[in-house]
Amino acid sequence: MPVKKWKLEKGANCYNCGDATIHDIEVDEFDIKIRCRDCGFSRYYTFHLVDLPRK
Amino acid sequence: MKVHLRVFVEIENLGKAMNALVEAGITGFYILEYKGMSPQDWKGFSIKEDPKSAIGLIQDYATDAVLVCSVVEEEKTDKIVESVMQTLEGEKYTILEVPIRRIIVNNKDLEKERAETWLLEKEVPCFYCGENSVQRIRIDMNKAKIWCTNCGATRYYLIKGVEKEVS
Numbered sequence: 001m002p003v004k005k006w007k008l009e010k011g012a013n014c015y016n017c018g019d020a021t022i023h024d025i026e027v028d029e030f031d032i033k034i035r036c037r038d039c040g041f042s043r044y045y046t047f048h049l050v051d052l053p054r055k
Numbered sequence: 056m057k058v059h060l061r062v063f064v065e066i067e068n069l070g071k072a073m074n075a076l077v078e079a080g081i082t083g084f085y086i087l088e089y090k091g092m093s094p095q096d097w098k099g100f101s102i103k104e105d106p107k108s109a110i111g112l113i114q115d116y117a118t119d120a121v122l123v124c125s126v127v128e129e130e131k132t133d134k135i136v137e138s139v140m141q142t143l144e145g146e147k148y149t150i151l152e153v154p155i156r157r158i159i160v161n162n163k164d165l166e167k168e169r170a171e172t173w174l175l176e177k178e179v180p181c182f183y184c185g186e187n188s189v190q191r192i193r194i195d196m197n198k199a200k201i202w203c204t205n206c207g208a209t210r211y212y213l214i215k216g217v218e219k220e221v222s
Contacts, residue, residue, distance in 0.1 A: 004179070006177050006179065008175050008177060008192070010173050010175060010194075012171070012173060015196070016219065025175070025192075025194070027177075027192065027201065031212075031215075032194070032199050032212050034194065039219075039220070040219070040220030041217065041218070041219055041220070042217065042218045042220075043214065043216075043217050044214070044215040044216050044217070044218070045194075045198070045199045045212035045213060045214050045215060046212060046213060046214075046215040047210060047211075047212055048198075048211045048212055048213045049210075049211045050208070050209065050210050050211070051207075051208070051209040051210075051211070052183060052208050053183075053206050053207040053208055
């Protein structure tokens, strides 16, 4: 089943600039990108493994 | 100098003790619940050395009690102690006054605070079970995890890199 891209927001202290800012979070099927709206510092995560429940 | 004031009271007298302490002017405090035995209760006991017997004995015979601790100015200590003694007259209590050599307070590391875990939610159809249910997202500094609250299917992500925008 294809996964639609999610766009989320989170208010938090930025790791880079230290300010309390909004971070845009984009969750895709294979990647997550988190970007500080203030300083533009981004973190990229990549899909690693999946754990499926037994049916 | 400051004093670490420790007031040991039986659990039913906790309210009284707290009121007396606050009235006498303590500011901050912490409490510890414990099970205790007085020397007179303990006298003559010798216990089997296996853990079960030891724990069983404490559960059966020890009294539920509370330790209220506070750091107070030395000059104020007598007044506070008097207030507690007055309020708890006729009750069982123990008060310890321990001199404090120095106090070191460290505030939370800012770096650590920034690297805290984020928890988010999004309600969408799950990629695995297909149900429209809450998908929980947990983001740490070096990893992330997304799981379905309906079926439990979990996707794990690892940090690939960071990018600083040049301004």
